[in-house]
Amino acid sequence: MMNWRDVGNVPYDRWQRAIAAVNGPAGLQSPAAYDAALPHTALCLAMLRVESQYGTAFFRNRPQNRNPLNLRPPDGDGYLAFASWVAGVHAWRNRLTSATYKGGIYARTVTLDDLVAVYAPKSDDNDPVAYADMIRDLWRSWGVLERSAEMIDAPLLVSLIPGFNRNRPGAKLNTNDARWTIVQHTTGNTNPNAGALMHRDFVHAGGGPDRVSFHFVVDDRWIVQLLPVDEIGWHAGDGCNDRGGDVGCFDSVGIELCVNAGADWARAKDHLARLYAMLAVGDMRIVGMRPGWFSLDRVTTHRAVSDDNKYCPTQLLNEGSLPIIIAQARQYAGLVPEATYAKPIVYPWLDTDAASEGKNRVIGRTPVFYLPQTYVAIRETPRRQATGANQKVIGPPIEEGERFAADYVYRSGGRTFVLTRWGTRVEAAALLPKVQIGRTGTISVRRTKDGDPEIARRGAA
Numbered sequence: 001m002m003n004w005r006d007v008g009n010v011p012y013d014r015w016q017r018a019i020a021a022v023n024g025p026a027g028l029q030s031p032a033a034y035d036a037a038l039p040h041t042a043l044c045l046a047m048l049r050v051e052s053q054y055g056t057a058f059f060r061n062r063p064q065n066r067n068p069l070n071l072r073p074p075d076g077d078g079y080l081a082f083a084s085w086v087a088g089v090h091a092w093r094n095r096l097t098s099a100t101y102k103g104g105i106y107a108r109t110v111t112l113d114d115l116v117a118v119y120a121p122k123s124d125d126n127d128p129v130a131y132a133d134m135i136r137d138l139w140r141s142w143g144v145l146e147r148s149a150e151m152i153d154a155p156l157l158v159s160l161i162p163g164f165n166r167n168r169p170g171a172k173l174n175t176n177d178a179r180w181t182i183v184q185h186t187t188g189n190t191n192p193n194a195g196a197l198m199h200r201d202f203v204h205a206g207g208g209p210d211r212v213s214f215h216f217v218v219d220d221r222w223i224v225q226l227l228p229v230d231e232i233g234w235h236a237g238d239g240c241n242d243r244g245g246d247v248g249c250f251d252s253v254g255i256e257l258c259v260n261a262g263a264d265w266a267r268a269k270d271h272l273a274r275l276y277a278m279l280a281v282g283d284m285r286i287v288g289m290r291p292g293w294f295s296l297d298r299v300t301t302h303r304a305v306s307d308d309n310k311y312c313p314t315q316l317l318n319e320g321s322l323p324i325i326i327a328q329a330r331q332y333a334g335l336v337p338e339a340t341y342a343k344p345i346v347y348p349w350l351d352t353d354a355a356s357e358g359k360n361r362v363i364g365r366t367p368v369f370y371l372p373q374t375y376v377a378i379r380e381t382p383r384r385q386a387t388g389a390n391q392k393v394i395g396p397p398i399e400e401g402e403r404f405a406a407d408y409v410y411r412s413g414g415r416t417f418v419l420t421r422w423g424t425r426v427e428a429a430a431l432l433p434k435v436q437i438g439r440t441g442t443i444s445v446r447r448t449k450d451g452d453p454e455i456a457r458r459g460a461a
């Protein structure tokens with residue numbers, strides 16, 4: 001989370017030109033006024049714009065007070081009056097940086113939103129959310145990001161749906177809650193041309209008969225932003241008519257991950273992790289960004305929010321890879337120490353197309369049997385690297401009830417393991433159906449915990 005104290009400064013030239021452009025007071029344009037706002041000139045200049053159009057427009061406060069930031073007395077009504085515009089700016093800085101003013105009311109703030117909630121409270125007829133947005137918009141237009149360190153290396157392409165399109169309703173997401181949710185989809189279109197740019201063209205052209213729209217579409221080349229992240233999109237299939245209940249529509253941004261044949265699937269998922277990280281850190285290159293309103297704890301699936309339990313994002317649900325992508329995003333976002341997890345070991349034959357050949361494989365001298373199934377974890381169990389004695393953990397544990405598909409099973413050290421498409425080994429005893437491989441290679445499958453075993457493969461005698 002960015003701290004407003006880290007935002008820093010605009011160049012003096014920017015300060016002077018902004019105030020001069022509206023014929024603002026000469027004293028406010030002066031280097032002395034700029035110096036009085038250091039080291040928070042970017043914040044001060046933006047607040048000057050919001051509070052008084054750079055000292056040129058006052059509502060209840062009066063120009064004669066030379067109080068361009070509308071400071072009120074600590075315990076009273078009305079506005080302070082200053083001997084000069086510089087003194088007015090100076091008083092603003094002293095107040096915001098004081099450890100003791102009103103019991104540390106500013107000292108306790110961390111984010112811009114915290115600060116604005118104190119400076120321009122709702123109780124004083126302000127709209128703190130809109131106020132903070134105006135400041136961020138100004139910062140963006142001045143090239144001041146909230147903190148340059150909070151930019152993620154990612155191929156972002158902003159290409160917003162035209163405002164007059166019927167699939168861009170323009171309504172805002174709810175802002176009465178503290179956070180928004182990320183709803184993940186896959187496109188379901190395996191046509192080789194069905195990449196991010198094709199989907200961009202599709203929604204720019206109206207989004208088809210259902211007028212669908214979503215905030216981002218991601219493939220192995222691009223992360224394309226299509227809607228500001230503070231606007232609603234039509235992607236969740238939850239009706240979009242109940243502001244209180246339709247979380248997918250009114251509290252979420254929708255992300256489509258492309259599944260076009262021939263694309264680099266691992267790279268596409270890496271781009272998705274980078275996008276999650278951008279949202280989590282509040283990367284200001286994303287249009288409509290409100291830092292702190294996204295959390296990697298609030299990534300969900302289309303399936304979880306839709307009215308009809310739609311099985312989406314299909315490929316990610318089948319692989320069980322969404323938690324791994326989120327874990328990767330945490331690393332990109334700097335939210336966990338580097339290399340907490342080892343990298344999965346992936347074999348070419350794990351790939352769905354290769355697996356569909358139906359062949360048994362080997363890892364070293366261990367036979368790996370083709371047995372495609374969908375599993376449910378009956379207890380929490382770790383994700384580990386695929387092979388041999390190397391059992392490093394490669395992601396957060398699989399949670400009880402989590403469902404995933406895998407094409408292979410093998411036996412090692414007297415125990416049976418399931419091998420996922422992602423290169424994860426999972427102990428078969430933690431899963432249903434329960435697979436057991438005997439010493440001779442006979443494979444039995446129990447559909448329920450105490451069910452009778454079915455023989456899936458008979459081993460050598």
Ligand SMILES: [Zn+2]
Nearest residue numbers: 185186302312
């Ligand atoms: Zn979907």
